[in-house]
């Protein structure tokens with residue numbers, strides 16, 4: 001047996017889970033277990049109590065109203081890819097989440113687990129940042145709704161407190177028509193990204209860009225938005241060259257570290273290439289849809 | 294000491310009732326308590342795929358599950374393949390294409406391929422390679438595994 005001993009509870013409501021969490025100071029929640037169990041097998045994590053929330057059916061739903069889509073924190077990667085509601089409003093989700101790990105891991109891993117884990121090179125944090133989402137969390141006493149930028153703090157560090165559970169992720173719908181793109185460079189299929197980039201370009205009348213969003217992961221302590229480049233794009237017409245920036249403009253906004261596989265310079269170069277490609281992909285997407293009409 | 298807890302689970306249509314420690318991994322439970330040694334254990338951190346089983350119809354890494362989480366669930370392991378005609382075809386096609394050498398990775402591939410044939414398009418070799426990226430094989434170089442899956446896919450389509 002690889003993990004160290006622990007007690008196990010399997011609550012079927014949020015209230016029961018929060019109760020167990022508040023009583024114990026070395027308890028861990030387990031959702032899909034696809035990050036936590038490897039850590040326990042290596043004994044990097046040694047909880048004394050494991051609170052299995054995977055049977056709380058209330059946390060598995062996707063609901064929508066006029067303005068928002070709300071995703072329960074236990075939605076698995078596989079079910080996110082399949083969801084018709086998500087496909088309709090945000091086809092980028094299915095595309096990006098298909099790059100999370102492998103088929104079998106996606107059957108178990110959840111959106112809540114991914115964002116609680118806050119790996120700066122993983123796909124859900126990239127999407128949550130791109131889509132300007134809110135994270136709903138609660139403890140025994142109160143509920144909080146946290147904007148993505150206040151939620152992610154650093155490598156594997158979030159604003160979540162020890163006695164809180166993530167219950168859902170709220171994504172604001174986008175009113176304008178928009179183009180999007182998701183690009184990822186990884187060593188092998190299913191690996192974590194070396195660099196990942198996602199964009200959304202919203203357009204108004206006469207194909208003028210109203211708002212641009214560019215999120216990039218793998219090159220800083222958390223997923224970041226390239227605000228300077230985003231602002232640069234606003235007001236441009238889609239038919240114009242949108243990549244009027246230099247590699248230095250990008251270098252100045254990111255802060256990659258080297259690892260066994262890639263140097264800082266390589267990650268900077270890759271970022272520059274992917275960002276240009278991502279912007280042009282989103283642009284082509286809008287123009288092609290218009291051609292089809 | 295942590296108390297043992299009783300679980301009841303159905304594996305390959307057989308009901309089992311066992312007392313286990315919460316920290317017992319499902320992979321160890323299946324191999325050592327149930328003596329179903331077709332489920333292999335390689336990396337024990339989710340990377341190699343050799344421990345893949347099905348839980349309530351979906352593939353899952355048994356090294357990333359605790360046996361206690363199998364309580365009330367329906368489990369399938371590679372031992373279920375020879376008696377099920379649909380799955381037997383996968384076994385036979387792997388044999389036909391010599392899609393294995395030492396066989397260590399094979400149970401994981403078989404279970405995964407069974408699911409992929411039902412859920413994915415697998416239009417071409419590239420898609421098959423991507424879909425199978427979560428299963429590692431140190432012997433075959435993958436070529437014959439890909440050929441077997443291509444044939445399985447084509448046969449299902451023409452039916």
Ligand SMILES: Cc1cc2nc3c(=O)[nH]c(=O)nc-3n(C[C@H](O)[C@H](O)[C@H](O)COP(=O)(O)OP(=O)(O)OC[C@H]3O[C@@H](n4cnc5c(N)ncnc54)[C@H](O)[C@@H]3O)c2cc1C
Nearest residue numbers: 029031032033034035036101109110112113116122166339
């Ligand atoms: C081989 C392999 C490859 C992978 N590749 C990728 C990849 O390319 N990209 C990627 O993004 N991920 C990858 N993953 C990780 C995978 O996506 C996980 O599913 C995800 O990171 C965690 O989700 P989980 O539900 O399994 O969380 P768990 O492992 O159950 O939990 C992870 C952490 O989050 C906490 N937690 C879980 N749910 C909640 C909640 N609702 N509220 C508060 N805290 C919570 C837990 O306490 C724990 O600390 C990979 C995993 C493996 C094994």
Ligand code: FES
Nearest residue numbers: 335336337342356
């Ligand atoms: S032993 Fe489970 S994935 Fe390798």
Ligand code: FES
Nearest residue numbers: 394396430431432
């Ligand atoms: S046949 Fe030996 S590892 Fe695949």
